[in-house]
Amino acid sequence: MLMMSHSYKHTLIGVCLLLFAVGCSPAATTAELEQGAAPPATPITTTAPAPMPTLGPAVQRLAVFPDVEPALAPWYPISEVGQPYGEVVRGVLTFRGSPNRTYYGQGPVPDAPQVQWSYPGTKMCSLSSDLEGEREWCGTGWTGQPAVWERGGELWVAFGAYDRKVHVLDAVTGAPRMEPFPTGDLIKGSLTVDPDGHPLIYVGSRDNQLRILSFDTGELVELWSLSAYAVDQQLWNDDWDGAPAVIDDFMFVGGENSNFHIVKLNRGYDDQGNATVAPELLAAMPGWDDELLSAIGDNNVSIEGSVTIVDNTVYFGNSGGLIQGWDIEPVRRGEPPVRVFRFWIGDDTDATVVVDDQGFLFAAAEYERNTERSRSLGQVVKLDPRRPDDPVVWSVDARTGIDTGVWATPAVHKDVVIVPTADGRVLGLDRDSGETRWTLRLPGPVWSSPVVIGDTLVQGDCRGLLHGFDLSDTTQQPPELWSTIVGACIESTPVVWKDRIWVGTRGGFFHMLSDPG
Numbered sequence: 001m002l003m004m005s006h007s008y009k010h011t012l013i014g015v016c017l018l019l020f021a022v023g024c025s026p027a028a029t030t031a032e033l034e035q036g037a038a039p040p041a042t043p044i045t046t047t048a049p050a051p052m053p054t055l056g057p058a059v060q061r062l063a064v065f066p067d068v069e070p071a072l073a074p075w076y077p078i079s080e081v082g083q084p085y086g087e088v089v090r091g092v093l094t095f096r097g098s099p100n101r102t103y104y105g106q107g108p109v110p111d112a113p114q115v116q117w118s119y120p121g122t123k124m125c126s127l128s129s130d131l132e133g134e135r136e137w138c139g140t141g142w143t144g145q146p147a148v149w150e151r152g153g154e155l156w157v158a159f160g161a162y163d164r165k166v167h168v169l170d171a172v173t174g175a176p177r178m179e180p181f182p183t184g185d186l187i188k189g190s191l192t193v194d195p196d197g198h199p200l201i202y203v204g205s206r207d208n209q210l211r212i213l214s215f216d217t218g219e220l221v222e223l224w225s226l227s228a229y230a231v232d233q234q235l236w237n238d239d240w241d242g243a244p245a246v247i248d249d250f251m252f253v254g255g256e257n258s259n260f261h262i263v264k265l266n267r268g269y270d271d272q273g274n275a276t277v278a279p280e281l282l283a284a285m286p287g288w289d290d291e292l293l294s295a296i297g298d299n300n301v302s303i304e305g306s307v308t309i310v311d312n313t314v315y316f317g318n319s320g321g322l323i324q325g326w327d328i329e330p331v332r333r334g335e336p337p338v339r340v341f342r343f344w345i346g347d348d349t350d351a352t353v354v355v356d357d358q359g360f361l362f363a364a365a366e367y368e369r370n371t372e373r374s375r376s377l378g379q380v381v382k383l384d385p386r387r388p389d390d391p392v393v394w395s396v397d398a399r400t401g402i403d404t405g406v407w408a409t410p411a412v413h414k415d416v417v418i419v420p421t422a423d424g425r426v427l428g429l430d431r432d433s434g435e436t437r438w439t440l441r442l443p444g445p446v447w448s449s450p451v452v453i454g455d456t457l458v459q460g461d462c463r464g465l466l467h468g469f470d471l472s473d474t475t476q477q478p479p480e481l482w483s484t485i486v487g488a489c490i491e492s493t494p495v496v497w498k499d500r501i502w503v504g505t506r507g508g509f510f511h512m513l514s515d516p517g
């Protein structure tokens, strides 16, 4: 039943406009995080103009779109902000729950959660190599948010881990529903469960493959994979960390090959009723341009965050600090996407770009490159994409030294924007002004993204505690409702569904928490 399609190889029309050397100029991008007293974040009033777009896409690849009808409706309307990922599958199906990354799950949140079970019996670990050499990695990492969903009257949970495997469990009991699926390297990101009810999981790995797995036959079966090298041009690296967004049989995903990809999935079923796919890579749009490479002086422009889709625009950042928006309306008509928004934040942006219900964007960067741009602009910005030439509404300095700044994806809640920082703060910023209303201090680095359910903030820290904070009065420092020991550093983002919380840690295990009894 292995259903492979590499037909895209034959249908692509590659148009190379520019050539960049493929290769990496290694530069340490992460190091020991500086700890120490962190000053309060200060809003920077700035009119820093965005550099004007000077280049179109370096490469445009497009296959024939055979069966796509023009549609008037936007791909993912802004009215879906805060809403679940469609009506077909109930759950949190991808990083931050939906293509616009604003759905956090379903309450209630437990009142006094405790770990009910831990999985598996022995630590999930494997060896992996990066710029710092080979070492053992355990548990789950950044972003590592599990997907939880209801299927056939039961609750399922799935995640990728540092043992290189995709795990699918009974979310209530922790019993594996099938054998874990091994990939060739760490899985760092968050997977996506098909929102239309097809028994499919979309998951990337550090082994350079983005896969589609089926789970309807009692085992995880690889139906298709996309290599980071399947595109004409790559820069920097080959991992897949971003969680794909699937809408109307199309998949949108960024890769560490620094491209933004669009895949037509062609999902179906075979004679036995088992799921099939026949994907075509329709487009791979380089997320860099000459102006960016010139500004940063290296080729580290990988896309590590998950793309955010609002109306007809796909937003994402990259490790060169380019925040961009691509109009995907033309894709409905068989034409390539067009870049319509370009803003250089000045440093590595692995956090997902957040949108609010008014169409503003919130982007957050690390502080690694020590650029003049990031020193003057700050690390957290509110942007108005309707003013592409002057999009900065406000910006906030959120650094205390090299390798600080933001890895977590901010959360918008009522009139505040919640931004965890690598130096162990959780900032509550006024959504209109950027003013710091309050600061929580937690053992950092806080790479775990905030989860907001009702008025409760669920936040992991790096000492291994999970906290609940009361956000009902956004003007004051949120009182702690509870905290509970999960284990080791919580780098992954938790998921909440109906009185239960699931999260993995760097200690090697995956946990379910709920109220006792």
Ligand SMILES: [Ca+2]
Residues within 6 Å of the ligand: 185, 205, 206, 207, 208, 238, 239
């Ligand atoms: Ca790799």
Ligand SMILES: [Ca+2]
Residues within 6 Å of the ligand: 188, 239, 241, 256, 304
């Ligand atoms: Ca990565």
Ligand SMILES: [Ca+2]
Residues within 6 Å of the ligand: 302, 304, 318, 319, 348, 349, 350
């Ligand atoms: Ca990065």
